[in-house]
Amino acid sequence: xxxxxxxxxxxxxxxxxxxxxxxxxxxxxxxxxxxxxxxxxxxxxxxxxxxxxxxxxxxxxxxxxxxxxxxxxxxxxxxxxxxxxxxxxxxxxxxxxxxxxxxxxxxxxxxxxxxxxxxxxxxxxxxxxxxxxxxxxxxxxxxxxxxxxxxxxxxxxxxxxxxxxxxxxxxxxxxxxxxxxxxxxxxxxxxxxxxxxxxxxxxxxxxxxxxxxxxxxxxxxxxxxxxxxxxxxxxxxxxxxxxxxxxxxxxxxxxxxxxxxxxxxxxxxxxxxxxxxxxxxxxxxxxxxxxxxxxxxxxxxxxxxxxxxxxxxxxxxxxxxxxxxxxxx
Numbered sequence: 001x002x003x004x005x006x007x008x009x010x011x012x013x014x015x016x017x018x019x020x021x022x023x024x025x026x027x028x029x030x031x032x033x034x035x036x037x038x039x040x041x042x043x044x045x046x047x048x049x050x051x052x053x054x055x056x057x058x059x060x061x062x063x064x065x066x067x068x069x070x071x072x073x074x075x076x077x078x079x080x081x082x083x084x085x086x087x088x089x090x091x092x093x094x095x096x097x098x099x100x101x102x103x104x105x106x107x108x109x110x111x112x113x114x115x116x117x118x119x120x121x122x123x124x125x126x127x128x129x130x131x132x133x134x135x136x137x138x139x140x141x142x143x144x145x146x147x148x149x150x151x152x153x154x155x156x157x158x159x160x161x162x163x164x165x166x167x168x169x170x171x172x173x174x175x176x177x178x179x180x181x182x183x184x185x186x187x188x189x190x191x192x193x194x195x196x197x198x199x200x201x202x203x204x205x206x207x208x209x210x211x212x213x214x215x216x217x218x219x220x221x222x223x224x225x226x227x228x229x230x231x232x233x234x235x236x237x238x239x240x241x242x243x244x245x246x247x248x249x250x251x252x253x254x255x256x257x258x259x260x261x262x263x264x265x266x267x268x269x270x271x272x273x274x275x276x277x278x279x280x281x282x283x284x285x286x287x288x289x290x291x292x293x294x295x296x297x298x299x300x301x302x303x304x305x306x307x308x309x310x311x312x313x314x315x316x317x318x319x320x321x322x323x324x325x326x327x328x329x
Contacts, residue, residue, distance in 0.1 A: 040081030047073035047281035074100035087290035094118035119300040128299040143212035208243035227253035252301030259291035
């Protein structure tokens, strides 16, 4: 990009008009369903401690007394604040949120992007998958249905030829060795999830949702994030992802409501980040307090709006959906 052109928008105005129509359709859908639109803070005193996501820390000019000792963070998702609303009795809620993730830039990523996130009290993740399909059809995803649903195990057996729950570390390593993106730090032995994530990113995910959008559910318990774990042989996370044209589009959970378990997961994630020599943000104590007060049984999902628009318009890069992508911001 030449310097004299950097003031120009990246997206064409047809794409910006399509974005406006998409927002209008989303609002119409949720209004028709009686789901409350909410807004939550972009800045917070806490951040995600998920080892797979890095937050932007914000420095503030002005008197130090106005800035918490640990600093402020741009939010990577509105999830924690929305769960606080649910615990306070909001009922079903949804939000179009601007979120920020450090280090995420590429064909399918931009450090600042838009998430559609919504929560349904009294629902589990299977019922929420039904609504994800219904919503996407309502906003223009014309694909034959019903959309396929594969368990995580079925997806790996079909597209990687390996059982993700039964394969030992050596078998997972051997399966990954054939992947062009395979790399392992000699000073840090990789975990099962390292290999599973690599296989999902390069062998399984790109083959999902090719003919029509496709759900994957029942993830390994180690990948529960904020989802409930269902006991069994093996125990699984009550979590799903939606793929379309080989791209992950949405991530949903039957939400964890146990405050003690959530705190334990946050502390374990902080330890993982510390062991990796990475920054360790403070976890959200207010979320723990909300869970302790009582989060209703619910399911929630986050959907990448920019990715959805990119796929609807058949654009080559996510940046083509943005008025000003990171390089022009």
